[in-house]
Amino acid sequence: MAHTIAKNPRWRRRKNARPEEIITAALDVFADRGFAATKLEDVARRAGVTKGTIYLYFENKEALFKALIRQTIVPVIAQGEAIAQAFTGSARDLFEKLIREYWRLVGETSLSSIPRLMIAEAVNFPELARFYYEEVVTRGHRLMAGVLERGIKAGEFRSVNVPVATKLAMSPLMHAVVARKAFAACMPEGFDVAKYLDTHIDLYLHGIANS
Amino acid sequence: MAHTIAKNPRWRRRKNARPEEIITAALDVFADRGFAATKLEDVARRAGVTKGTIYLYFENKEALFKALIRQTIVPVIAQGEAIAQAFTGSARDLFEKLIREYWRLVGETSLSSIPRLMIAEAVNFPELARFYYEEVVTRGHRLMAGVLERGIKAGEFRSVNVPVATKLAMSPLMHAVVARKAFAACMPEGFDVAKYLDTHIDLYLHGIANS
DNA sequence: ATTTACTTACTGACCGTTCAGTAAGTAACT
DNA sequence: AGTTACTTACTGAACGGTCAGTAAGTAAAT
Numbered sequence: 001m002a003h004t005i006a007k008n009p010r011w012r013r014r015k016n017a018r019p020e021e022i023i024t025a026a027l028d029v030f031a032d033r034g035f036a037a038t039k040l041e042d043v044a045r046r047a048g049v050t051k052g053t054i055y056l057y058f059e060n061k062e063a064l065f066k067a068l069i070r071q072t073i074v075p076v077i078a079q080g081e082a083i084a085q086a087f088t089g090s091a092r093d094l095f096e097k098l099i100r101e102y103w104r105l106v107g108e109t110s111l112s113s114i115p116r117l118m119i120a121e122a123v124n125f126p127e128l129a130r131f132y133y134e135e136v137v138t139r140g141h142r143l144m145a146g147v148l149e150r151g152i153k154a155g156e157f158r159s160v161n162v163p164v165a166t167k168l169a170m171s172p173l174m175h176a177v178v179a180r181k182a183f184a185a186c187m188p189e190g191f192d193v194a195k196y197l198d199t200h201i202d203l204y205l206h207g208i209a210n211s
Numbered sequence: 212m213a214h215t216i217a218k219n220p221r222w223r224r225r226k227n228a229r230p231e232e233i234i235t236a237a238l239d240v241f242a243d244r245g246f247a248a249t250k251l252e253d254v255a256r257r258a259g260v261t262k263g264t265i266y267l268y269f270e271n272k273e274a275l276f277k278a279l280i281r282q283t284i285v286p287v288i289a290q291g292e293a294i295a296q297a298f299t300g301s302a303r304d305l306f307e308k309l310i311r312e313y314w315r316l317v318g319e320t321s322l323s324s325i326p327r328l329m330i331a332e333a334v335n336f337p338e339l340a341r342f343y344y345e346e347v348v349t350r351g352h353r354l355m356a357g358v359l360e361r362g363i364k365a366g367e368f369r370s371v372n373v374p375v376a377t378k379l380a381m382s383p384l385m386h387a388v389v390a391r392k393a394f395a396a397c398m399p400e401g402f403d404v405a406k407y408l409d410t411h412i413d414l415y416l417h418g419i420a421n422s
Numbered sequence: 423a424t425t426t427a428c429t430t431a432c433t434g435a436c437c438g439t440t441c442a443g444t445a446a447g448t449a450a451c452t
Numbered sequence: 453a454g455t456t457a458c459t460t461a462c463t464g465a466a467c468g469g470t471c472a473g474t475a476a477g478t479a480a481a482t
Contacts, residue, residue, distance in 0.1 A: 033334065205418075263440080
């Protein structure tokens with residue numbers, strides 16, 4: 001190709017890469033300041049562009065926020081569904097696997113800030129909240145409910161109220177993700193996630209076991 | 212009508228009542244808009260005063276927010292501690308009582324918005340977060356940990372890892388309070404809290420039972 | 423030479439904060 | 453009980469900083 005490209009252009013035209021880079025930058029900044037307190041100039045700087053560029057790819061601040069939520073978290077759910085589909089072992093093993101997988105994909109990645117963000121901003125963005133609730137929360141619940149039903153049918157689990165037991169299976173995860181982000185600075189001793197997950201799985205399976 | 216002016220002045224001087232009224236109004240408004248999106252004019256209107264009056268009693272918006280958190284939620288913890296102190300029955304009964312009491316005092320009152328508010332704003336108010344974490348979260352955990360230790364010592368409970376089991380006892384409550392506020396508009400079917408609490412207590416006690 | 427991705431400089435609205443002014447309340451002195 | 457002199461709780465308008473959004477200009481790429 002061309003061998004005579006200008007040596008150090010002050011910036012490059014990279015139409016294809018920008019949106020993703022901007023979303024990644026936005027995740028970082030929104031994550032630790034929230035929606036309102038985030039300045040688009042900060043997002044831009046982190047993405048290596050200037051404020052105006054953001055407006056070439058996103059209609060406004062709110063649209064950027066929505067795109068961020070949609071494109072980052074939905075794939076995780078799909079992944080969980082795929083795992084459940086392909087799984088052939090016992091319900092208890094699948095339960096454990098899904099919990100640990102959630103933590104691996106969300107709890108200990110930058111995605112962990114999304115649940116907290118959504119909870120903080122849901123009231124101010126009703127349609128986004130609805131989208132998230134349906135495409136993430138409900139879908140996630142459906143996934144877990146399937147596992148419980150599988151276990152009940154197989155005689156592994158007591159015949160509990162499935163929707164309620166589903167929420168109880170997820171809530172320790174959700175709360176850990178959310179609170180950990182929020183109060184990270186206040187927990188100098190840290191928080192032994194491994195033990196927390198182990199114990200949840202143990203206690204929950206103990207509680208629901210058919211015996 | 213001119214005569215009624217004397218009886219119906221445009222405003223009254225009520226120095227003592229103002230702070231509490233302003234805090235109550237602030238709780239309502241902050242509760243469903245968050246910190247940043249709340250306008251002090253709205254708080255003032257709801258409190259029956261004007262914006263300027265708020266500044267007679269609170270240094271600024273942040274100070275009002277802090278006062279709101281401090282004065283509303285701390286008493287609830289104290290109440291819980293008093294209950295535990297006075298209780299004489301089994302650990303399982305105390306466990307159940309505390310859970311239900313928390314829901315009665317926080318979950319189904321206007322205080323239910325405070326945990327969500329704190330989670331949303333903790334990052335932007337580090338010292339307030341620290342205060343809340345120490346005076347509410349840690350203190351609440353200490354309370355629950357005491358119950359578990361009581362149960363273990365009495366042989367009612369297995370000898371689990373207490374700090375972790377404590378967090379697992381609380382997290383379904385916390386997450387329910389937080390998520391319910393955030394996604395209220397997205398759950399047309401509502402959310403059967405009674406059954407949720409019943410099942411949590413049942414599953415948890417089942418899970419931790421020494422048998 | 424033309425197109426267009428990107429920057430830069432600017433605008434306008436919003437809202438926390440301030441403070442001079444006003445009216446409610448109080449009490450001293452008729 | 454009425455008038456007056458004084459204090460202070462409260463109002464309301466204006467100020468100023470911030471920042472989302474915009475439009476004119478610049479430079480990369482073809």
